[in-house]
Amino acid sequence: MSVVRWFASLLRQADAGLRLMLVFTILTGVIYPLAVWGISRVPGLHDQAEGSIIQMDGHAVGSELIGTDLTARDPQHDPWFHTRPSASSSDPLGPGDPSTSGGSNLAADNPKLIALIHQRKTAIAQREGVPEQQVPADAVTASASGLDPAISPAYAYLQAPRVARENHLTDQQVRRLVDQQPHGRALGVLGEPTVNVLDLNLAMHHATQP
DSSP states (O other): OHHHHHHHHHHHHHHHHHHHHHHHHIIIIOOOOOOOHHHHSSTTTHHHHTOOOOEEEHHHETTTTTTOOOOOOSSSSSSSOOOOOOTTOSSSOOOTTTTOOOOOOOOOOOOOHHHHHHHHHHHHHHTTSSOGGGGGGGOOOOOOSSSOOEOHHHHHHHHHHHHHTTTTHHHHHHHHHHSSSSOOOOOTTTTTOOHHHHHHHHHHHHHHOO
């Protein structure tokens, strides 16, 4: 008799467990994903849900959320604005691997990081034709993700003369392009003003078209 009661109790517990599993399977496997998908279709959220893809002439050219550091065919004639360096790159200035996210995890007083920053500062100063002391901090320090899509206005202005020269534009034209880019802070109050590099390069590309 005790065996029968034990077996009946086991069946009741199994039945309760199966019912609970079925309920949570429907909630978390069907209803919740559909709710999230439905919210992502709301106007104003759709672009963010799809990766904030930037289109040009009907083609995807990148994302506003991921840094795109274009490489010049001839390093001596570099027409592009550049992002911050990435710890994922073997080259001091990049470009980094956009499929990999992460920082170097080196402490601020790490000799390797100090030497790398000095190497970056020297390379950027030579590329832009300015003294090393004019190179802003964000130009030589990688972001935590290594995929920062934005730079400071100061770094954009530093690159403007080279970009203008290589694209046959005037300094005033290129600086005006920088000025026209949103210099917003996160949530309007967090962090420093920034300029999206991909947006800036696209604006510069349009400015060179006849």
